[in-house]
Amino acid sequence: MVPESYYLGLSATLFSIGVVGVIVRRNPLVMFMSIELMLNAANLALVAFGHRLGSPDGQVLVFFVMAVAAAEVAVGLAIIVTIFRLRRRLSVDDLNLMRW
Amino acid sequence: MEHVTILMAFAFAAVVAGAMLVVPSLIAPRRLTPVKAQPFESGKDPIEITQGRLAVKFSTVAIFFILIDIELLFIWPWAMLYRKLGWFGFAEMLVFLGILMLGFLYIWQKGGLEWE
Amino acid sequence: MTGEIVVPVVGLSALLPALVVVGAGGLVLLLDLLPPRASKAHLGTVALAGLVAALLVTVSRWGTDDRAFRDMVLLDNYALFFDVVICYAAALVVMLSMDYVGREGGESGEYYALVLFSTTGMLLLASAGDLIVVFLALELMSLSLYVLAGFFKTRLVSGEASMKYFLLGAFASSFLLYGIAMLYGATGSTNLDRIAGSPAARDGDPLYLVGLALLLVGFGFKISTVPFHMWAPDVYEGAPTSVTALIATGSKAAAFAALIRVLVVALRGLQPDWTALLWSLAVVTMTLGNLAALAQSNLKRMLAYSSIAHVGYMLVGLVAGGASGAGAVLFYLLAYTFTTIGAFGVLALCQRAGEEAVEVSEYAGLARRNPVLAATLALFLLSLIGIPPLAGFVAKFYLFGAAVRGGHVWLAVIAVLNSAVAAYYYLRVLVYMYMREPEAGGAGYVPSFAGGLALAIALIGVVALGVMPAPFADLAQGAVTPLLR
Numbered sequence: 045m046v047p048e049s050y051y052l053g054l055s056a057t058l059f060s061i062g063v064v065g066v067i068v069r070r071n072p073l074v075m076f077m078s079i080e081l082m083l084n085a086a087n088l089a090l091v092a093f094g095h096r097l098g099s100p101d102g103q104v105l106v107f108f109v110m111a112v113a114a115a116e117v118a119v120g121l122a123i124i125v126t127i128f129r130l131r132r133r134l135s136v137d138d139l140n141l142m143r144w
Numbered sequence: 145m146e147h148v149t150i151l152m153a154f155a156f157a158a159v160v161a162g163a164m165l166v167v168p169s170l171i172a173p174r175r176l177t178p179v180k181a182q183p184f185e186s187g188k189d190p191i192e193i194t195q196g197r198l199a200v201k202f203s204t205v206a207i208f209f210i211l212i213d214i215e216l217l218f219i220w221p222w223a224m225l226y227r228k229l230g231w232f233g234f235a236e237m238l239v240f241l242g243i244l245m246l247g248f249l250y251i252w253q254k255g256g257l258e259w260e
Numbered sequence: 261m262t263g264e265i266v267v268p269v270v271g272l273s274a275l276l277p278a279l280v281v282v283g284a285g286g287l288v289l290l291l292d293l294l295p296p297r298a299s300k301a302h303l304g305t306v307a308l309a310g311l312v313a314a315l316l317v318t319v320s321r322w323g324t325d326d327r328a329f330r331d332m333v334l335l336d337n338y339a340l341f342f343d344v345v346i347c348y349a350a351a352l353v354v355m356l357s358m359d360y361v362g363r364e365g366g367e368s369g370e371y372y373a374l375v376l377f378s379t380t381g382m383l384l385l386a387s388a389g390d391l392i393v394v395f396l397a398l399e400l401m402s403l404s405l406y407v408l409a410g411f412f413k414t415r416l417v418s419g420e421a422s423m424k425y426f427l428l429g430a431f432a433s434s435f436l437l438y439g440i441a442m443l444y445g446a447t448g449s450t451n452l453d454r455i456a457g458s459p460a461a462r463d464g465d466p467l468y469l470v471g472l473a474l475l476l477v478g479f480g481f482k483i484s485t486v487p488f489h490m491w492a493p494d495v496y497e498g499a500p501t502s503v504t505a506l507i508a509t510g511s512k513a514a515a516f517a518a519l520i521r522v523l524v525v526a527l528r529g530l531q532p533d534w535t536a537l538l539w540s541l542a543v544v545t546m547t548l549g550n551l552a553a554l555a556q557s558n559l560k561r562m563l564a565y566s567s568i569a570h571v572g573y574m575l576v577g578l579v580a581g582g583a584s585g586a587g588a589v590l591f592y593l594l595a596y597t598f599t600t601i602g603a604f605g606v607l608a609l610c611q612r613a614g615e616e617a618v619e620v621s622e623y624a625g626l627a628r629r630n631p632v633l634a635a636t637l638a639l640f641l642l643s644l645i646g647i648p649p650l651a652g653f654v655a656k657f658y659l660f661g662a663a664v665r666g667g668h669v670w671l672a673v674i675a676v677l678n679s680a681v682a683a684y685y686y687l688r689v690l691v692y693m694y695m696r697e698p699e700a701g702g703a704g705y706v707p708s709f710a711g712g713l714a715l716a717i718a719l720i721g722v723v724a725l726g727v728m729p730a731p732f733a734d735l736a737q738g739a740v741t742p743l744l745r
Binding site: 049052053056057059060061063064065068107110111114115117118121122125 | 154158162
């Protein structure tokens, strides 16, 4: 039996990798993959907690998160494709029409 | 407090991820070749992709696939417990599929499924 | 397999406002498929009818305390108050969009459907009694808004706004979700009441604190507090102006609704901690928002930074705490919604040489070319400054008064100083409109019946809230009592 804290450690590691990925990478697709990593880190934590607590709430929430993540993929890819058609290049550094 | 380990894992992961970025920039030799300067990692030329090797219509269908496919997530547990849920579960699933079908009808009528 | 399955009681009455709006959204989608295919103007009317129906339902249910789906959805006075604000905002945005969207980028059915779906998310966010519902409603609202922000598909700025909004919004959502996971782990529940009652709240479980911090980061993005505000100016500038109005008002009100409920109900055990955090967030947010707004020449950008500053003011009310503080925030949101929709509405109806007029210089001499429009914009800006007898003044008065009563005198002083700084950049627009010579081909009004009507309604709201605030303030106070039991 693997203790709960192992799962949580893995989850926290995945989440941190995701955060660092979003911050340092410049390709929207890779940034988006990092965000997915963060969501799945949360899923892992939810399942681990749900297992310890013996309640199904955690797993049910994971179902909803997965559905939401799929919707996010659809919207995100659509936005990326739209920009790609206009620009033919893909880097957030190019998204500089507006500056503060 | 066993949960303190989680905070340590956070910090550890941040340090490792940061080190993987910082250390190579300090010690690795920098020889920029045109291939390395490309934004894509898989070695594919981004110019080629835009010229139509990977048709955009493919991505549209892929998006629809993801959306419809993920609904299985809710239908699977429902099917496992179908007999216990009885008419209530049946009605709920009809509502769920009804909403899904509305979206499908919309995609279809708007021409989202036409390949050419 | 576990034993018997308890079929939950389906209490649709608690969902009624959201059901009306989502039903209208589905109807718009269906009608979009039917002829006439060329003109989509009637879909705007359908959307508007749906929102008005939802508004009537909301008003008729005032005073109920409806709980459904095992306390996951709560329709109490608090939710109903926000439902009114959100439905008003969405209805005004639909009216503004009717001519604007068709003129600028091609009208289509999905625009109105997406506005209605995101409104549904906002309504659910206001009634959420469970963190699962908070997450789902927030995503429903945000995903629709990401698409709406990029609705002008042929414009690069619109796509850029959409992409930035999407990436940073999804980033924030994952922080929020991780915070929810931590709170679930610490307390064993996602229900707001049960989280509040769990022993972890007393023991100071680190998971609980981490959960609070991550939730604040996630909400901080959605309501655009400094340092999580970077997306706001770019998105406000690049998105279609009508969508900007919805992002600035409806989505902000809804995110505030959920934030206040989560903090005051679920995390009341940590009140000293989050009060201290919000104190500094409030100061940084209003100061940086106002200072950055000083430097803007683009009006949409200026209003974006000003809306960041207004979020800072509203956080002052949350810091003040208690019924008077939370009630003042609700009243402020009401006043802010009317005023901000009005200001963005004027921008949506102004054009120069076929392009949207957004630079402050394009408004030079507007008072001479179109005195009514100039006076309308002037009133909205004066209300944003907080000049009596307009809504903004009363709202600020309640808010800063609550801060002083709560013992946060310094915070109130900083907020008042900030309001004084803010007056400069609003007045600059007035100076351009009234004292500068009209430029050749400056911004001109594009006639629009629905848009004009929306401006009139917003204007009446701003003046009414300022002249006779007492009944509305009582409503706001009454709305927060269900939270503080």
